[in-house]
Amino acid sequence: MQAGTSDRRWPWLLAAIMVLGLALRIAGAQGGLSLDEAWSSVQARDAGTPLGIFLNINHDNNHHLNSLWLLLVGFDAPPLLQRALSIASSTLAILVVACLGRRRGAALGLLTALLFAVSPVLVTLGSEARGYAPMSLALLTALLLIDRWLAGESRDSPALSLALCFFIGALFQLTILFGLCAVAGWVFFTLRRRDGFGRAARATLRLFLPTAIGVGLVFAIIAYGALTHQGFHFGSYDRFEFMWFLRGLTEMYGYTLGLPGMPLPLLALVPALLVLLPGTGVSRLPLHRLAILGFPIALAVLQAGNVGHPRYYLLCGLSLLILLAEMLWLEIRGGGWRRWVAAAAGIVILAGSIGCDIDLAINRRGDSLATISALKARAPQGARILLDGTIGRAVLESAAASAHYPIAIVQAECPPPRFLYFFRFRGEARTPRLVHCGRRYAEIAGMQARGFSGTPWTLYELQP
Template identity: 60%
Template sequence: MQGGSLDRRIGWLLAAVVLLGFALRIAGAQGALWLDEAWSAKHAHEAGTPLGVFLNINHDNNHHLTSLWLQWVGFDSPPPLARALSIVTGTAAILVAALIGARRSPSLAVITALLFAVSPVLVTFGSEARGYAPMSLALLTAILLVDRWLAGDAERSPALALAITFFLGAFSQLIMVFGFCAISGWVFFTLWKRSALKPALVDTIRLLLPSVIALVLVASIIAGAAAAHGGFRIGAYDPYRTIALLHGVSEMVQYSLGFPIVGVWWFAAIPILIVLAPSAGVSRIAFHRLAILGFPLALVLLRVGNVAHPRYYLLVGIALLILVAEFIWLGWRAGGWKRWLSGGALAAIAAASLVCDVDLAINRRGDIGAAIRAMQARAPQGALLLIDRAPSIATLQVAAGAADYPLKIRLSDCTGARFFLADRFRGEEPPEQIPLCGTRFVPIAAAHAHGMSGTHWTLYQRQP
């Protein structure tokens, strides 16, 4: 009877955690689409058909499954609807993370679910129209399938299920390939530890060969479409810099655990957890080593570009959350001072993460929709807006479409333009006044984006 009562309490607690994660993602999904989301919506709209999403966009901003969703709901859909695919898959990822934790204990299931429910990284990605939330769900599903198979708990080989998972994950976001590499190494090193090199290699290939075929198929579709339409386009490319990589990884780690105020050297503490993990009794050691340390190290050796973007290290964040959850559970189970330390760590991470999540819900990624509302209040019948650079075109078009507001946008020729908008990235500030056409434009509305998404903007109005 006591066991059944405990199971019910764990079940209700887990349901409450999932509901909390869902509510946080709904709250974070308010406000107009920000820069990357808006361009995804614009590209999906211009592609015209579902086939066009795969053949005609050929841009690194095209996360195919999300683009299909955006095309289906329409260019002028309300922001929460445009983000619904990420909200649903981001919430489902909490459940899968709980199943991973439940492999060792129902209590660990709740702890893991809580960290995944409130992590600012996952709340952010789970509430915006991008492919990171569907990819996270696919990656966690692959981890669960492999974990069961390695433990001998799978009734049959998950090779086909893994292939489907990696196929859908790669068409959600191509960084799924990084997850495949970490999982492949995890399988191989685990089997090698149990037996000789050759059987470990054979069993690894037998399990993952269908997944390799699936990923090659994804790459072939993307590369073939790009070759047929003038090549693959990248929004921006920055050469490799080690300090940029450290900033990117560090920011992912910070936002994964809810502490974005610390410096770049935060990441230096993570190897300590990896070193302590085996003696502490943490499972999946090979996976954590490859995902958290091996992946960034590989980028250092390969010296690839665009390493400053924290989003590319989502594999690190997901693996770290699984690792930290298990550390907390092990400490809590040990009792004594370790229980106090683990409980304090869980409370600190949850509280800090919720602060970031609330800030996201309030700030709304710098909600460009507020600029539309400011123009509506002053020019209800529509407006002519001048902008100083092209990236803001899509955000304004999507926000105006969702508000059903007639807005004409110009990049030059200020004749007749009543409003001017300057959007800026991190570290950039707009001017206090804009001298154009022999008159002045003064600010009437502005917003600064917080967190991992969004851009700053300032709206100006022409003075008589």
Template identity: 55%
Template sequence: MVNRRFPVFVWVIVLLGLALRIASAQGGLWLDEAWSAELARQAHTPLGVFLNINHDNNHHLNSLWLQCVGFGAAPVLQRALSIAAGTITIAVAAEIFRTRSKGTALIAALLFAISPMVVTMGSEARGYACMTLALLVAILLIDRWLLDQRGERTRSRLALCFGLGVLSQLTMLFGCVALLGWVFFALWKRTGLVPAVRGTLTLFTPALVALAAVLGLVAGAAWASPTGFQFGDYKPFEILLFLHAIVEMLGYTIGWPVVSLWLIPAALILVVLARRAGARHLAFYRLAIVAFPVMLAVLHAGNPGHPRYYLLTAVALLLLIAETTGTMIARGGWQRVGARAALAAMLAGGLWQDVDLIRNQRGDPTPAITAMKARAPGGAVVVLDRPTGLAMLKSAAAHLRYPVDIIATGCKPAQFLFVDRFKGEDLPLAPQRCGAPYRAIAAARARGLSGTHWTLYERQP
């Protein structure tokens, strides 16, 4: 049932967010999504999702959904779970601030509806949208609990958030740590050290049990597997990769399309000034926006170059921006003018990036199958430049019901050659395979947070 406590504008914003996510979900599955679908298909059963896919590309709830709709389903249907979760997230973000200020609730809804970071994660077949929803619901529950520290149901609901959040995406673990720290520091300030420890453990004991159960299931399945836990791609920590990912995450969170290192000190200054700007949840903002990425840098965590790994920071930053701009607008004067100008700039930049995502569709691989179908209506043989593109082609071909024989390795005569590349890698202009020259006939270059560059070549006589 519609929550009539919200202004009608909030529901209009929710519908806008839904439209942006549906429009962004039309293209074929890109590399990570396609491999998620392929791994879910290979698992065969829901139990296999938990026991047989010991891979970082297995976001359990998303894999279950991909199994449910089928490998050859329309891409928008394969992404429907994320679309639904991402849309609900908009309403939950508004609900966090509803009792304090309807204006702030409206701003939060706008930011979560339009932020390119959240739109991207909410329109692809991965687990990040469901994880974000679980995180925001937990924030809402804790925000209400800190007012009076009552509610037995809060403990069980937090356990559900922790369990489902980690089953959605393992990086929810970072969010769990930030939530624990938030409650601890808030209680310590009120009651002292020992009561704060006791109160935090009392609130989170069921949640920690649920978290341990899920992590134990994942670890146990990996331990029992002959291959152990696998990573699709693993790169050691590099400071330049880390900084670039942080900057890219910040830019796509606030709708700033220009990559600039100045975004990092700007975010830090906002956190420092958060108290003066009227923010309440200071401990959470400091832990999620500052301590979390600093901890990863200190620990030299692997794979530092993926902006989506810092989604916790993006969520906290959006909440902080909503809270500070809402407060400044309410104060009036020059603060109102400045806050409105900053908010308008963020929303305009975010919409610009969203439109670019809708146009680009993460380097949609579907045209590769369309090009093969036009030249070989009865089916095609295509050789891969490297195995990474296998799942993308299989997924797109299954969706279009086109028979294609994909050669991942070896040297077999093939009419077509498919070459995929990541950002920063070049595509060959006139490649040769098995002694035969090939000419490009279709291509796409991905823009934004997700996607893969690719080119399809046809063998020349």
């Protein structure tokens, strides 16, 4: 009787969690586009056609299917509409992980869904006009398909379904390739324990051969565009530095768990937990070890670039949330003092996560639309703006287009225009040149960006 009651309540509880996740993402999606979102929108506008999205941008900031969405809704669309694809994808991902967790227990499904609903990383990326949230949905769907297949619940091979997941995911964000490596390794190591090396290798190759073809097609599209349009370009490329590597990982884990500012030494707890796990009954250990340990170690060994960007480690965050939910569920079921420790840890994570989500909704990534509001208050008919540097141009253009406010951006002009805009990339400490053509500017507005995403800016006005 109790089991039947629980089964009837489960869909309603899951629906409530999904509504919570949706509400947090809609709240986080307020305000103007941030830097990478704005450049994606500008690139989609300049591409002009769907074919141009695939062949003419040739930039790492182009997440193809997301750019296609931005082209569809229009450059001057409200930011909430530009972010709607990510909001929907991230909310659906909550359903997918609930189904994944429910395979071991109804309560585990709900706990996994709750962690995914409130995790600041997923709320932030799930409310941005970028390809990370749809890519995560594709990867998590692949995990669910493989988990069922490995358990023998699917007679038919999921090879074609997996190929579709990874093909679509790669067209949203190429970092799904990190997930593909972890997933393929998970399948191989699970089958090897069961069937031996040879049979496991053959079965893994058969399963992922269509995926390899699909991902190869994505690379062929990118390569064709690069060869016919003067190469492939990167917005920025930083060489490997160990401290940046640690900082990127720490920030990802901090915002995954709602504990930003986590000291570097605490980072060692993650691999330590994995070493101690075999006796705890946690499932999918090969996947978690490859995603949380193997992937970062591979980056360090290969001396990969751009390792300071926390988004690089999204695979680690997704795997950690699935792992953490199962660990908390097992300890709470086990009873005794561990139940109370696990419950307390879960409450801390949930409270910290919701606190970060509220801060995102308040701060709005530094809200580029606030720049336009400040300009409108002083120049209702439009404004000419001197831009200090070039990187903030897309932010200004997208915010002005969404607000339907006419602006003209200049780099150098005498007499100087009335306003000067300074966009501090990565919070850089340098100050703008506030004297132009013998005239001085003074600050009139600005915002500091907090959280996992966004960049601070300052607006200046010419003084008499």
